[in-house]
Amino acid sequence: MVVVGLGVGGEETAGRLAQAGLRVIGIESRLVGGECPYYGCIPSKMMIRAANLIAETRRVEGMAGTSTVQPDWTPVAKRIREEATDTWNDQVAVDRLVNKGATVIKDRARITGPGTVQAGDREFDATRGIVIATGTIPSVPPIDGLAGTPYWTNREAIEVEVLPASLLVLGGGAIGMELAQVFARFGVKVTVIEGADEVLAMEEPESGVLAREALERDGVRFLLGAHAKHVAYAGDTFTVTLENGASATGEKLLVATGRRIATADLGLEKVGLDPKARRIEVDEHVRAGDKVWAIGDVTGVGVFTHNAMYQADIAVRDILQEPDAPTASYHAMPRVTFTDPEIGAVGMTEQQARDKGLNVRTGSTPIPASTRGWIHKAGNEGFIKVVMDADRGVLVGATSAGPTGGEVLSALAVAVHAAVPVHTLRQMIYAYPTFHRAIGEALKAL
Numbered sequence: 452m453v454v455v456g457l458g459v460g461g462e463e464t465a466g467r468l469a470q471a472g473l474r475v476i477g478i479e480s481r482l483v484g485g486e487c488p489y490y491g492c493i494p495s496k497m498m499i500r501a502a503n504l505i506a507e508t509r510r511v512e513g514m515a516g517t518s519t520v521q522p523d524w525t526p527v528a529k530r531i532r533e534e535a536t537d538t539w540n541d542q543v544a545v546d547r548l549v550n551k552g553a554t555v556i557k558d559r560a561r562i563t564g565p566g567t568v569q570a571g572d573r574e575f576d577a578t579r580g581i582v583i584a585t586g587t588i589p590s591v592p593p594i595d596g597l598a599g600t601p602y603w604t605n606r607e608a609i610e611v612e613v614l615p616a617s618l619l620v621l622g623g624g625a626i627g628m629e630l631a632q633v634f635a636r637f638g639v640k641v642t643v644i645e646g647a648d649e650v651l652a653m654e655e656p657e658s659g660v661l662a663r664e665a666l667e668r669d670g671v672r673f674l675l676g677a678h679a680k681h682v683a684y685a686g687d688t689f690t691v692t693l694e695n696g697a698s699a700t701g702e703k704l705l706v707a708t709g710r711r712i713a714t715a716d717l718g719l720e721k722v723g724l725d726p727k728a729r730r731i732e733v734d735e736h737v738r739a740g741d742k743v744w745a746i747g748d749v750t751g752v753g754v755f756t757h758n759a760m761y762q763a764d765i766a767v768r769d770i771l772q773e774p775d776a777p778t779a780s781y782h783a784m785p786r787v788t789f790t791d792p793e794i795g796a797v798g799m800t801e802q803q804a805r806d807k808g809l810n811v812r813t814g815s816t817p818i819p820a821s822t823r824g825w826i827h828k829a830g831n832e833g834f835i836k837v838v839m840d841a842d843r844g845v846l847v848g849a850t851s852a853g854p855t856g857g858e859v860l861s862a863l864a865v866a867v868h869a870a871v872p873v874h875t876l877r878q879m880i881y882a883y884p885t886f887h888r889a890i891g892e893a894l895k896a897l
């Protein structure tokens with residue numbers, strides 16, 4: 452097997468196939484491990500942990516005495532270098548994969564024909580097949596003046612050692628919101644410019660409002676429905692001019708307007724795939740063609756590490772021709788935006804369920820009205836919302852937003868994944884006084 456791209460999905464696939472005894476060539480042009488450990492999930496969640504400590508300390512006031520906190524980015528930048536990324540050195544990950552029996556080639560791969568992949572001046576035969584796991588890169592909009600300026604993507608934002616005084620964030624999605632809150636809590640003056648009418652547009656509208664209002668309390672300024680027309684960079688300052696004539700300035704500009712696949716020069720046409728497509732379509736075995744599998748972000752199913760790991764498992768077991776190899780189902784895709792409050796969600800939003808023509812019923816309950824939320828007090832904002840297919844009597848989606856909203860999500864994810872009848876969920880005993888007990892209240896409201 453040849454595995455192209457050794458990010459989250461490719462590393463898992465290559466390692467497991469090698470451990471199963473196959474001859475595996477893994478090809479990676481940057482860092483084995485990919486975006487998640489070096490520029491994504493892990494360092495960003497370390498930043499969030501630090502920022503949340505600051506926010507919690509500020510909540511001592513009025514509830515447990517007095518507190519002062521003097522934010523300092525130094526230990527955060529140090530931890531990202533020393534504990535998370537080895538200063539962006541992947542030797543540990545390379546060794547781990549080699550120890551599993553895979554051969555790791557550090558180069559850019561190109562598919563040259565059915566079953567052949569080139570890296571540098573070497574060509575490899577993939578008699579058993581090719582796994583494409585090449586991930587995504589930041590999608591940078593073609594705004595006049597933007598190209599050529601020293602704007603940040605997630606990579607520069609994660610690498611920052613000295614915080615700017617002010618930051619413009621283009622895009623109020625998961626990356627924009629998580630990082631905007633982190634930097635604001637460390638004292639950066641942050642302005643988020645979002646093209647849609649509300650942030651976190653892929654989630655329930657209530658989630659966007661909740662997250663935005665939380666960030667506003669942290670001092671973040673929002674420009675919604677704001678379409679950038681021009682970007683200028685002069686005298687160490689970015690100026691973004693909007694279509695309505697208004698403008699915003701900042702010392703740095705973070706572009707967080709989504710991701711795109713970068714497969715133009717991968718040679719997809721050599722295996723019958725469209726090199727210009729926005730995603731590589733896969734079937735329920737994550738097969739993209741004859742002896743070709745695709746996994747992770749590149750499939751467009753969801754830009755999440757857990758999706759890359761899930762699809763890697765499907766691919767490995769299909770490649771190994773396991774008799775009970777599972778097929779993929781994405782009906783209970785979970786996701787968590789790690790703002791404070793955390794926004795956890797699974798399956799469909801209310802609107803998505805309605806668009807599918809389902810007979811939708813929803814139930815919702817505010818976290819501050821629950822016993823645990825009331826006890827928690829400072830920082831208790833949130834809600835649980837459940838989306839029911841009334842014809843089948845099951846939940847098809849749910850949101851759990853609030854303190855530990857991502858953890859509370861687990862029960863809702865089980866319910867959607869296993870299509871547990873709402874009738875059964877209503878008979879459950881929910882421990883008192885937990886945050887997850889509010890699920891029972893949301894179910895009553897259906």
Ligand SMILES: Cc1cc2nc3c(=O)[nH]c(=O)nc-3n(C[C@H](O)[C@H](O)[C@H](O)COP(=O)(O)OP(=O)(O)OC[C@H]3O[C@@H](n4cnc5c(N)ncnc54)[C@H](O)[C@@H]3O)c2cc1C
Pocket residue numbers: 455456457458459460461478479480481482483484485486487490491492493495558559560561584585586587605626717746747748749753754755756757758759789
């Ligand atoms: C700031 C940020 C925060 C995130 N937070 C979370 C989170 O909290 N939870 C979550 O689930 N997800 C999160 N994600 C998303 C997560 O990082 C991705 O979904 C995950 O990394 C996808 O794994 P992948 O294997 O598909 O791709 P990647 O991790 O992108 O790996 C693809 C690899 O392929 C290599 N490659 C590409 N083309 C070639 C080629 N031609 N030859 C050789 N190698 C090639 C690349 O160098 C790369 O290393 C976050 C992302 C970002 C940017």
Ligand SMILES: NC(=O)c1ccc[n+]([C@@H]2O[C@H](COP(=O)([O-])OP(=O)(O)OC[C@H]3O[C@@H](n4cnc5c(N)ncnc54)[C@H](O)[C@@H]3O)[C@@H](O)[C@H]2O)c1
Pocket residue numbers: 592621622623624625626627628629644645646647650651652677678679707708709710753754755786787788789
């Ligand atoms: N906690 C997590 O699981 C996590 C964290 C970070 C990122 N991610 C994943 O990474 C991916 C990328 O994140 P992202 O935040 O870059 O993308 P996103 O798709 O989540 O959000 C992009 C936002 O930018 C806005 N936008 C697009 N073009 C714009 C423009 N020209 N001007 C103003 N706004 C514009 C969009 O309306 C959207 O709200 C997401 O798909 C997400 O799933 C996941």
